[in-house]
Amino acid sequence: MNTQAREATLYTLADCAYCEMLKLRLLHERITYLEVDDPAVIRQKGFETVPRLVISGHTFSFDQAIAWLNQRGRPAS
Structure with missing residues (x-):
């Protein structure tokens, strides 16, 4: 998947540990975001919790974003 061609937005708040963890993981994966x-x-x-990662119209909670990131590097079965 070419993440450079996709638009990514990360919704965060100050003092949010999960937000910081997701930002570090995105940096590690070289995924750029607004x-x-x-x-x-x-x-x-309408987001009740953060972080929320939105990529190409798909919204991910923290757990969903981490699962998506983990799945990205795996070869198709």
Whole structure:
């Protein structure tokens, strides 16, 4: 998957340990993203928790994002 061709947005808040963990993992995977850390925008989007990773219209919670990242590197069965 070419992540450079996809638009990624990461919704975060200050003092969020899970947000920091996901940011580090995205950095490690060399996935670029736009970070949005405005609580009003996050509420407007309807997100009750952060982090939320949105890629090509698909929204991932922290656990879902980590599972997706783990799956990326595996060869197809």
